[in-house]
Amino acid sequence: xxxxxxxxxxxxxxxxxxxxxxxxxxxxxxxxxxxxxxxxxxxxxxxxxxxxxxxxxxxxxxxxxxxxxxxxxxxxxxxxxxxxxxxxxxxxxxxxxxxxxxxxxxxxxxxxxxxxxxxxxxxxxxxxxxxxxxxxxxxxxxxxxxxxxxxxxxxxxxxxxxxxxxxxxxxxxxxxxxxxxxxxxxxxxxxxxxxxxxxxxx
Numbered sequence: 268x269x270x271x272x273x274x275x276x277x278x279x280x281x282x283x284x285x286x287x288x289x290x291x292x293x294x295x296x297x298x299x300x301x302x303x304x305x306x307x308x309x310x311x312x313x314x315x316x317x318x319x320x321x322x323x324x325x326x327x328x329x330x331x332x333x334x335x336x337x338x339x340x341x342x343x344x345x346x347x348x349x350x351x352x353x354x355x356x357x358x359x360x361x362x363x364x365x366x367x368x369x370x371x372x373x374x375x376x377x378x379x380x381x382x383x384x385x386x387x388x389x390x391x392x393x394x395x396x397x398x399x400x401x402x403x404x405x406x407x408x409x410x411x412x413x414x415x416x417x418x419x420x421x422x423x424x425x426x427x428x429x430x431x432x433x434x435x436x437x438x439x440x441x442x443x444x445x446x447x448x449x450x451x452x453x454x455x456x457x458x459x460x461x462x463x464x465x466x467x468x469x
Contacts, residue, residue: 273295273299276291276294276295276298277291277292277295278291279291280294280295316328316329316330318339320339320340320341320343320344321339321340322340322341322344322401323340323341323343323344323375323376323377323378324377324378324380324394324397325341325343325360325363325376325378326341326360327340327341327342343367343375343376344375348373349373349374349375350373350374350375351374351375351405351407351408352374352407352408352409352410353372353373353374353375353408353409353410353411353412354374354375354376354377354401354402354405354408354410354411354412355372355374355375355376355377355411355412355414356376356377356379356398356411356412356413356414356415356428357376357377357378357379357414357415357453358378358379358380358381358382358415358416358421358424358453359378359379359380359381359454360378361454362414362416362453362454363376363378365453365454365455365456365458365461366414366453366461366465368458368461369458369461369462369465370462371461371462371465371466372465374412377394377397377398377401378394379393379394379398379415379424380392380393380394381393382415382416382420382421382423382424383420383423383424383427384420384423393424395431398428398431399431402432402435402438403435408438409437409438409439410438410439410440410441411432411438411439411440411441412441412442412443412465412468413425413428413429413440413441413442413443414442414443414453414465415442415443415453416452416453416454417443418452421452425442428440441468442468443461443464443465443468
């Protein structure tokens with residue numbers, strides 16, 4: 268009954284987290300009443316111009332660099348003024364953004380890409396191998412901050428990571444401290460609360 272392009276849109280967007288078939292139908296008809304080409308160009312730019320950092324797995328735009336060669340790492344990893352001795356392990360990109368907004372953390376990051384759960388790993392693969400390689404290869408590191416949400420899955424993931432980090436005797440392992448209440452997610456914490464949690468890590 269619906270045109271094929273519309274059903275294809277609904278099929279794809281119903282797979283987006285938080286959007287089911289009903290919301291995808293609404294979105295499709297909402298887009299039809301707007302400038303569809305502007306949105307399609309934005310999606311095209313996402314595909315063509317956004318890369319994933321080879322070091323921390325955050326996103327960046329290589330073309331924004333002033334150098335002749337396009338970089339393979341993000342501006343945070345390339346910044347010579349960042350503290351190379353600390354590494355904050357976060358679940359997802361939005362957690363990194365929330366921590367950066369506090370302007371209280373000067374170190375580097377690693378985006379884990381998910382959390383452990385009692386029924387197994389979440390939908391996307393957790394970058395355990397890449398994290399171990401990062402720590403093994405980076406001789407400057409002295410502290411790894413498990414900047415994970417204080418939820419059941421965040422605590423379970425922290426425990427699993429601590430087991431892995433036991434082999435790196437030179438590392439100090441800390442977690443976000445006072446300020447982030449039990450059950451709170453990093454992404455949704457306000458800047459003051461998150462800043463306190465970073466400063467009181469233990």
